[in-house]
Amino acid sequence: MSIEVSILGCNSALPTSERHPSAQIVTLSGRTFLIDCGEGTQFMLRRMKVNFMRISHVFISHLHGDHVFGLLGLISTMSLLNRKARLEIFAHPKLEELMRPHLDFFCDRLTYEVVFRPLQTDGTHVIYSDKALSVESIALKHRLPTCGFVFRESRRRPNMRKDAIARYGLGISDIARILEGCEYKDSEGNTVDRSLLLTEAPEPASYAYCSDTQYMPDLAGRLRGVDTLYHEATFADDQAALAKATMHSTARQAATVARDAGVRRLLIGHYSSRYHDTDLLRDEARSVFADTIAVADGMRISIG
């Protein structure tokens, strides 16, 4: 299993004809999560052939329009398609206050329940977990309360080696004990090395979404062990002052966080519309952290 990230939109506030505002789909073990929901998210879901009725949870990083203006249309469309399953939306509590009157008016015969879960936007909190994964919110620094989200696949138990079952004549109870971590001794009473009995599962995949935020040197420490990091890179070096003033990051700063956190790969996005071509941003990031991808709408990335 692995995490798959689908980029529905990777532009900042002013959309271009090529790039939609922020939205991503994260899938893992048959689960489908949506991060942010800028205007046009439902069109991009269709274009990327994502079965959006399977989205169970939505994670909204912060309440700027380019991260939420697609939510009402998506909720409405799901109802027109006769969705029955509950939809949970993690967001700053202000979002529910703003959206309820609109849901009551525009979606007055909603076929399913929409539940808002208030986010705490300070510190780090596990906000969702099931047997396959957990999701943490992680405080970012932007012009209003903002969270990143870290998706961590659960560590899976190792698999029994088929050759070991035959070699040692293992029964069901032997296998259960070995999988629980007990020692196994062969017929001569010698402890058998675990590696002869079990194939370890691959390292759990993990993905962190950090947008929008100013450069946070201390963010790296909280991203240790993350495989792939999406970090906003609204500006290139030429606009470093504007990045600071608007509490956004440059591509180089995003790469610095990736390098300091020791992640395997960096994805950058949330580009200012002034950058028609994102090669400049990618190259500036790569000068600090080589394994950088400048994402584009419609891109799919496998993690783990």
Added chain:
Amino acid sequence: MSIEVSILGCNSALPTSERHPSAQIVTLSGRTFLIDCGEGTQFMLRRMKVNFMRISHVFISHLHGDHVFGLLGLISTMSLLNRKARLEIFAHPKLEELMRPHLDFFCDRLTYEVVFRPLQTDGTHVIYSDKALSVESIALKHRLPTCGFVFRESRRRPNMRKDAIARYGLGISDIARILEGCEYKDSEGNTVDRSLLLTEAPEPASYAYCSDTQYMPDLAGRLRGVDTLYHEATFADDQAALAKATMHSTARQAATVARDAGVRRLLIGHYSSRYHDTDLLRDEARSVFADTIAVADGMRISIG
């Protein structure tokens, strides 16, 4: 001069990957008007290279989401682009009540004024006029209060014939009197026929937008003299019962209105997403009214 209509979206409530929900631009004499504003309107404006900062007035037919969910994003983008000119939105008064808290929160530093003008959704009312055109609202019948809009270019005054100026030796005061409609007598005292003095301006262009509505046999009488009619055609004959139940029209009903009103041309749109190909709808309409165009996103139509 003529009216130009740009189709930004022509689908009904459930958008497809090919068709956006309702939105159109009407331009006339340098003025730019937006009718309806479904989600994604601002992307289509960019794709069609419409200078959307020139939009001065927005006309919202009714408060179903597929006609308004793009408004907040568009207003926000105009502010990010530092618009200064006032934007007037004609809509049912409920829209202002719903949108004000969102404008206050998401667009708290709006660079321009947004003024809501309440629509009366019964009868016919002139809601806008200047020297070049007038706009009338016209009551439609849908599941909630709904208006169509009729754009009528003003009748322009005739032009003096240059050959007449030379032939009769006309001075400025003669020309002014003739243009005001006074008789002109030649040097022998004979009244000169107007057609020898003046070239009449072409018939004023006119355009009616009627969506959403059930079939209204009496609508035709109120559309007399209209050149081009856009009438919703959500369904084909196969779904006539559903059209009735949902207070929409079939393509054949749209064409019946066009025929009975004596318009020159019919545009149909607001298609149900079940019709991937709109040829069926077009052909059913043409069986009643030959000069029918089934519009598509991105299409431009000149009127007059």
